Amino acid sequence: MRKRFAPPDDPAVGLDLDQHRLECITPLASECGGQSQRDVDASRDQALLLPEPGVALQTPSKPPCPVRASLAARWASSFDRAWYPGPGEWKGIDLPDHGEAWRLPWDVLQETAAAAKMQCFGRVLPWRLERSITLSRSTVRLAYVYENVGRLPLYAYWSAHPLFRYEPGVELEVAGGFVRPPAGGSSKVFLPPGTVDRVRLAWPSGSSIEMAWDPSLTPYFAIWACNGDLGGYQHIAPEPATGGSDRPDPGAPPPLLEPGHELRWWLEIRDRRQP
Secondary structure (H helix, E strand, O other): OOOOOOOOOOOOOEEEOOOOEEEOOOOOOOOOOOOOOEEEEOOOOEEEEEEOOOOOOOOOOOOOOOOOOOOOOOOOEHHHHOOOOOOOOOOOOOOOOOOHHHHHHOOOEEEEEOOEEEEEOOOOOEEEEEEEEEEEOOEEEEEEEEEOOOOOOOEEEEEEOEEEEEEOOEEEOOOOOOOOOHHHHHEEEOOOOOOEEEEEEEEEOOOEEEEEEEEOOEEEEEEEEEEEOOOOOEEEEEEEEEEOOOOOOOOOOEEOOOOEEEEEEEEEEOOOOOO
């Protein structure tokens, strides 16, 4: 096990173990908090998880990062801008672009060289989201707890949105197959709920990862791919989620939590490099 790679004055939690490094933005980035910014295959010095173009970290010498209207950043806990479908007094309330969690400061509760726990609280809706990250020799495990801290039932909407590197020759293996968008294009494909529990991404360099989850906890799944669209961005995002559709949708809802109740789920990023 190696020491933390994030310098002491960097606004990040840094985890480092063997050939992998993971960096998470924390409270100094007050409008971009809690995001996993980089997942690096150190043996090839290749960043696999990309920061969003145009979004800069906030440091003591930099202003807060701008919020892009149409793109989420890094590994975001997110959903597209929409309206909360209810029930209760929040029905119809406007939700921020890609949701609240990726834009809020997160409190770091625990931190070691290979593990971290952090949490944040909703401002528009009354929720608490906790995320624990553990780095082992070949796996990054992310465990989540969503709690309703209000006085009325609340839908537990959440989606992963990791922007992995998209380049010529990249492969994505998933049940049902994947069709690449044409050059200059983009696509989003929704697969039947509960049918996918993992995807594998492989790059021409030899780097390869498997992203896995429990479809009984996060049953909805989509793949967002951008091949030079939206100004030239190149990324691909496997998106397991607690609720369906591209935004909060009463036709494909997540669990409805009573006050004080929790929803728990997990994700893993596994090293699948070929020898």
